[in-house]
Amino acid sequence: MARMMESETFVNYALPDEHGNFGRFGGTFAPETLMPAIGELVTAYEEAKADAAFQAEIDRLAASYVGRPTPLYEATRFAAEVSGGNGPRVFLKREDLAHTGAHKINNALGQALLAKRMGKQRIIAETGAGQHGVATATACALLGLDCIVYMGEVDVHRQSLNVFRMRLLGAEVIPVTSGSKTLKDAINEAIRDWVTNVDETYYIFGTVAGMHPYPMMVRDFQSVIGREARQQVLDITGALPSAITACVGGGSNAMGLFHAFIPDTDVEIIGVEAGGHGLDTGQHAATLVAGEEGVLHGSWSYILEDENGQILETHSISAGLDYPGVGPELSYLKSTGRADFVSVTDEEALEGFKLLCRTEGIIPALESSHAIYHAAQMAKRMSPNETLLVNLSGRGDKDMHTVAEALGVSL
């Protein structure tokens, strides 16, 4: 990590600043109509964060409804298989066991509680694969809030099971037909709705991207993952892990895991992006690995764009990573060298998927399978006295159709 800044930069890590900046990344590039609402949201969130009763309510529901803490599981057969019995201990943080089957509920529930506290009855959200939409619909059903989910028309078709789940949970799912009809367009449409209905509407954004305060707030709600995992590893091994890894789309499960470890500068942090059909094909979603700095959906970050600054359409086998932007805090961690980022192709992710199924009896989400594949590569190079921690961000039941199709099986 030649580029890494002095350790002191990270020991007392407290970003973002009051403008929502992580170094030169972040900020609030939003239409004026939203600026007062964003200001109110910042204030309401700061107040809630300082309110012990709000935190207690989150903790209560995390324990009784979400199923936290999620287990830390040592994947011994996986570790033995990939390193021939001569590699590191590998631990999986089991976010796939959280209610609704992924880490997304941590954020959706936190923001839904905040919306309720702010007196906003009408909730909007965007979704790509449908996991954030399902988590938001779930939180809204739990708290008695009205829920509208924007979803690209392309995603509505390829994730029809999650559309059905959201509707069962009482949400209205609105297919988005503008632009590329995928996640980025669903976000555009949700922002347009927010601009139009700003007084009575709360926008539950699903990842650590977007305008301030979302990158901070979503990270805070997800950082329970890393706090738990850090303590669990210490309890089991008596030491911090050598390295931690997670898949990165917008980056919410990654920041959730990474945040607690930022000051631990001996812990190597690796984010795994979607390499799609390969970086050289242009059909991928590896924003940090292959992108440039720019502004998408309200923050300065890495983005995938063409030579004219138009946002590119992306490709990944996992709809949850299929996004041309990424959180500004991850961009900051990249630029400072505190974290490194790699990409894993569709084909490699499928290999990781099958490997975990076969060695551990765990069917991972295709998103998480990217991290699993890269963990296997890392484990080959690590020694038996080292520990590798992987965020298993979601379970793979939702991906059965995609995997079957990729393997040439008709269901």
Place this chain on the structure above:
Amino acid sequence: MTTTTPIPSRIRDTLDAIHEDGRSALLPFVTAGYPTMETCEATILAMVEAGADGFEIGIPFSDPIADGPTVQHTSQVALANGTSLTDCIALVARLREAGVTVPIMLMGYVNPVIKYGIERYVADCARAGVDGFIVPDLPIEESDRMLEPCREHGRDLIFMVAPTSTDQRLDLVGEHGSGFVYCVSVKGVTGARDSIAEGLGDYLDRIRQHTDLPLIVGFGISTPEHARQVGQHADGVIVASAMINYMNTLPETDQPAGAAAFVRYIRGEAELPSE
């Protein structure tokens, strides 16, 4: 009340002169490259002929979050035609060569501008004859990086205000903005609307207490009656989606004449020719 720094501004001078005449300014919006660059250019020239007081020319963008379906569609078509930021600047240069002297503002989302280089953008636009810039996703808080080159090249950075803007934010716009204040008429995105938002007069009068810049109203201005109502409280209007919707009903060859007819229609000078 904040007094703005008196930098020379063609936009400001033009709008002040129109105000002196007791008129309300009409600034049509067109997306550069829609439906084609040739027709777009011919349309602007026809509207100059018909007496348009200036233009807001939109730079197409893949993800226009402040725009409704009509303008989104124009953006998609213009991008499919291969319209780049360079092409938009070249369009303005050709209009100036053709003798167009009314103010021209470029409206573009921030990312293509960042990619082009903010300073280079302002410098190249200034050279081509652009008078001012509207950047819908660059609020006051993030605007320093653009304000400095604008001051250096003597161009206006025009800020938007919305019905939700607080008094404190209106003061900031009065302090940092120049040219005019773009008053978004509604909570919402661009698009034709049946009626003027309730309370628009009070809203405009409130803005007036925070700035001496001209007030230009956009989003949803669709009829001569809207323009007349707005003219009682503001210095002019921007007309976009309603005009685009009308032009879309015409064959491409008739669109320049159609746009000119729409300008006369909004002015209340003529009925809109029906098919």
